[in-house]
Amino acid sequence: MSSTTEKIGRLANTEQTMNAFKRAISKITNAMLLPVIGITMFLFFWSIAAQNIHTSLGEFPGPVAVVEQFSSLFDEHLTEREKAAAFYQRQDKRNAAKLAMDPNYVTKIRAYTGKETFLDQILTSLVTVISGFLVAAIIAIPLGIWMGLSKRLNSALNPIVQIFKPVSPLAWLPLVTMVVSALYVSNDPMVSKSFLTSMITVSLCSLWPMVINTSIGVSSINSDLLNVSKVLRLPARTHIQKIIIPASIPMIFTGMRLSFSVAWMVLIAAEMLAQNPGLGKFVWDEFQNGSSDSLARIMAAVVVIGFIGFLLDRAMMQLQRRVSWDKSSVNI
Numbered sequence: 247m248s249s250t251t252e253k254i255g256r257l258a259n260t261e262q263t264m265n266a267f268k269r270a271i272s273k274i275t276n277a278m279l280l281p282v283i284g285i286t287m288f289l290f291f292w293s294i295a296a297q298n299i300h301t302s303l304g305e306f307p308g309p310v311a312v313v314e315q316f317s318s319l320f321d322e323h324l325t326e327r328e329k330a331a332a333f334y335q336r337q338d339k340r341n342a343a344k345l346a347m348d349p350n351y352v353t354k355i356r357a358y359t360g361k362e363t364f365l366d367q368i369l370t371s372l373v374t375v376i377s378g379f380l381v382a383a384i385i386a387i388p389l390g391i392w393m394g395l396s397k398r399l400n401s402a403l404n405p406i407v408q409i410f411k412p413v414s415p416l417a418w419l420p421l422v423t424m425v426v427s428a429l430y431v432s433n434d435p436m437v438s439k440s441f442l443t444s445m446i447t448v449s450l451c452s453l454w455p456m457v458i459n460t461s462i463g464v465s466s467i468n469s470d471l472l473n474v475s476k477v478l479r480l481p482a483r484t485h486i487q488k489i490i491i492p493a494s495i496p497m498i499f500t501g502m503r504l505s506f507s508v509a510w511m512v513l514i515a516a517e518m519l520a521q522n523p524g525l526g527k528f529v530w531d532e533f534q535n536g537s538s539d540s541l542a543r544i545m546a547a548v549v550v551i552g553f554i555g556f557l558l559d560r561a562m563m564q565l566q567r568r569v570s571w572d573k574s575s576v577n578i
């Protein structure tokens with residue numbers, strides 16, 4: 247009898263082990279194998295399609311041509327950095343020689359004015375989009391909480407939000423450019439007008455998803471939580487900090503993720519139209535250049551733009567996981 251029980255126990259343990267192994271294999275397949283298969287199929291069809299598309303600048307670039315351009319763009323960045331280092335070395339030697347001849351000489355430090363490389367423009371776009379997004383978040387989240395708490399304020403402001411929400415960034419850009427040019431007048435500006443123009447345009451187009459989602463999240467909080475706050479007679483500030491914000495975090499971050507995606511798309515369009523430094527300007531310059539490598543360089547920029555947008559969304563999702571009490575709600 248005991249041996250039979252032991253056999254049954256061993257069989258049960260073996261079955262549990264096999265089930266756990268199958269679940270682990272399934273997770274690995276879903277997490278790694280299927281995405282690899284999807285990317286491989288995409289690259290294959292891209293290669294086939296590229297060979298059959300001929301433009302005035304030559305054959306449409308395939309994956310191999312784009313990878314070659316990544317290497318070329320990185321080499322250009324290194325070359326430009328070497329030129330900058332050589333420029334500053336010559337400047338230091340020249341200033342040292344003049345100081346040796348005249349101890350009272352006031353040295354002049356000039357910045358290197360070489361062209362921005364592809365990596366420089368990536369950094370410029372990232373700084374601009376993050377700055378514009380943070381400005382929008384500082385305005386939109388408190389406003390959304392206020393609108394969610396006050397039905398009267400929501401009724402007053404909701405028509406304005408709904409009117410401006412669908413406005414294209416290309417419509418805002420000329421207005422923002424004119425306003426910045428009129429108001430931001432300085433002989434020694436702390437930041438360039440092009441940066442302010444792009445940042446404000448990004449902020450204007452990022453406001454609305456955050457305002458809407460935050461107000462909806464606050465207004466749809468479970469009534470039991472609100473009743474607890476009333477029973478405990480929490481002050482307004484504590485009520486917002488301990489009840490309102492934690493309960494509406496999922497909706498707030500949904501709005502933030504939508505806004506970040508909108509902000510990144512808006513920025514590229516704004517940089518292309520206004521010729522402000524960044525990835526958008528890089529794409530437009532290559533289009534205007536019309537060289538045999540232009541299409542491959544534009545496609546390389548497109549891949550980078552998409553990949554950065556994906557990373558920004560993943561970063562927001564990880565931040566939501568850290569601050570949200572409901573971890574299961576963060577799964578997309």
